[in-house]
Amino acid sequence: MNVVEVKNLSAGYGERQVLHGVSFEVKEKEIMGILGPNGSGKSTLVRALVGAIGSTGVIFYKGEDVRHFSRQRLAKTVAVVSQTPSRPPMDVFSYLALGRYPYHGVWEFGLSCEEKEMIFSLSRQFGVERFLGRKLSELSGGEFQMVQIVRALVQQPELLLMDEPTAHLDIHHQVRILDWLEILKERITVMIVFHDINLAALYCDRVMILSEGRVEGIGVPHEVLTYERLERVFGTPVVVYPSPLEGRPHAYLVPARFLRGDNHG
Numbered sequence: 001m002n003v004v005e006v007k008n009l010s011a012g013y014g015e016r017q018v019l020h021g022v023s024f025e026v027k028e029k030e031i032m033g034i035l036g037p038n039g040s041g042k043s044t045l046v047r048a049l050v051g052a053i054g055s056t057g058v059i060f061y062k063g064e065d066v067r068h069f070s071r072q073r074l075a076k077t078v079a080v081v082s083q084t085p086s087r088p089p090m091d092v093f094s095y096l097a098l099g100r101y102p103y104h105g106v107w108e109f110g111l112s113c114e115e116k117e118m119i120f121s122l123s124r125q126f127g128v129e130r131f132l133g134r135k136l137s138e139l140s141g142g143e144f145q146m147v148q149i150v151r152a153l154v155q156q157p158e159l160l161l162m163d164e165p166t167a168h169l170d171i172h173h174q175v176r177i178l179d180w181l182e183i184l185k186e187r188i189t190v191m192i193v194f195h196d197i198n199l200a201a202l203y204c205d206r207v208m209i210l211s212e213g214r215v216e217g218i219g220v221p222h223e224v225l226t227y228e229r230l231e232r233v234f235g236t237p238v239v240v241y242p243s244p245l246e247g248r249p250h251a252y253l254v255p256a257r258f259l260r261g262d263n264h265g
Contacts (some may be wrong), residue, residue, distance in 0.1 A: 009057035011048040033204035075102035079157035099154030
């Protein structure tokens with residue numbers, strides 16, 4: 001079953017159009033990676049999928065047009081880990097509790113014992129339990145990124161949209177988050193914007209490459225992440241070889257000295 005189905009989606013900012021007729025599908029129990037150079041429309045796509053910017057075309061969630069969703073229902077369906085979120089003046093526990101807001105009335109926001117336990121459990125799993133009493137302003141960029149991810153999971157969405165969630169994390173935390181997402185995809189469909197081609201190849205069931213606001217390729221990593229396509233889209237030479245891990249494609253950058261013939265190694 002398709003969790004997301006997008007048909008002829010165009011979006012932008014004012015008169016500047018960024019996405020041009022984008023169409024794709026995302027299946028249940030799938031991690032879909034979104035790749036592309038700066039300015040290709042990756043973050044714009046995330047914003048369009050949750051109605052944060054105006055768009056044309058059609059977006060379906062499990063066969064229903066998102067335009068028919070109330071804000072509360074959309075918040076129960078989709079959670080977003082954004083690239084540059086604000087840090088409200090509150091402690092970490094209160095911030096995580098905001099993930100339960102769609103499940104309560106405006107004037108009746110109080111956590112049940114089960115909800116509190118879920119927050120504590122997820123905090124332990126992702127290593128942010130020690131931050132619960134600290135202010136968001138006291139966290140490093142990487143710490144806040146982890147807290148953001150936990151808040152999204154507290155929301156219990158059907159679809160998790162993540163805009164470069166590993167950008168501020170060291171390799172230990174990158175692997176920890178992506179390993180958990182492989183487990184969570186059994187009940188949450190995941191779409192992730194990546195800058196790192198090799199992380200996307202290693203963890204995604206399928207990848208989509210955007211170029212100048214259009215879909216350049218979509219499919220399983222070994223079909224999409226070819227050196228020809230990567231060189232064409234990113235405008236730089238690469239070498240692609242199968243990784244010793246499952247034979248998934250691994251892209252190696254080619255330093256200019258090799259192209260000049262300066263390498264004497």
